[in-house]
Amino acid sequence: MKYFSRFGTILTGGVVAAILTTSAVAKEDMNKWLRPENVPAPKDNQITPERITLGKFLYFDTRLSRDNTVSCATCHNPELGWSDGQPKAIGIEGRQGPRNSPTIINTAYQRHQFWDGRAKSLEEQALGPIQADVEMDMDLDELVKRLNGIKGYKELFEKAYPGEGITKDTIAKAIATFERTVVSTEAPFDRYIKGDENAISENAKKGFALFTGKGKCNNCHDGFNFTDGSFHNLGLGDSDIGRYKLKKRASWFHAFKTPTLRDVTKTAPYFHDGSIKTLEEATAVCGNGGRFPNSKNLSPLIEDRGLTQEEIRLIVDFLATLEGEPMKLEIPTKFPQ
Amino acid sequence: MKKIIFILAASILATVSYSADHIVVQKDKTFHPNYIKAKVGDRIIFKNDDGFAHNAFSDSESDEFDIGMQKPGQDVVVVMKNPGKVEVECAIHPNMHLTIDVQK
């Protein structure tokens, strides 16, 4: 490498280009739209039945909030597409949060959590809402004390994380493990991709062609989870600066994470500020140039593609085929005592 | 003719002894290659081969940079200033990663 001449590297560049051309065929592989069988989990928090059981109790238990009124499920409710149907999250004492509650479906497959991606793991994410004053407003030391006073939880933690005790760490790990089980189920679209031509309507097929063609929606809503995890400013005109709050990087100004479109029919209202009520409206904002096309740092992907009303309806028909059967789930009614 | 060849040879020699270029292609939301060994003074040329904007930044201690919004088809050159491991990411597509191992 020491005397790698300019010519040498240009040659390497040629080789790279050649490899890229041959892999172009793989790009057309339709399997990229199917959910992988396995859910990724970190080495130090592998998924076990004991951890799922514990995590599920914690997820639905209102005793994780300061005044025992709010649980994770309040804002990420399985009955409401694992979101809450509100424009913005509502925590204890009716306090309104700054952003729309994102669904947790398939969040296990995402590298960054929260709308602004500030958490790099589900374990890190899980403790955020518990402490946020507009959500569960609970002090973590206080929570550890509270759970240690519940015999049933002491036993469940011992089974799930032997010898580790009830700590901030094991609470986060257990909740994250349960969240990893919340994955999209087979939808009509998946049956279509697997070869069942009758699984979706002709209109939905046209909609899918527009989604990946004229609409270029898959520039961001890419792969089985219909998101590539990218951050963009859609020009909604609100005052939330998004990812820019983490670091003043120009391309992060007003940028938010691309959400999944799995079960998107269940998770209205839409966008980080919950300002959009229907999928037609959402498709028009994304596909036809944003609400405020002159916004600073507007994503270059937000441009007017000239989608007609009819085309937008076809795309929405396609989006509806991403709704799977409700996940099989027993919601706990009795909690550890 | 002789003169031209001489200039060419001299310029090649100059590049050989002082710096090298490394081409990184951004294609299908991936850096190709995703690992590079370089030397201080080498140039990294980012080539956006996708149909949409990319970015490349590093918050690494040895070399911090941010090339800003990089349009489709645009080339951006970054010179490696210090030895160290430079972790590069795209600010728009955080799944894009590149490691540059810069040696003295």
Ligand SMILES: [Cu+2]
């Ligand atoms: Cu990128």
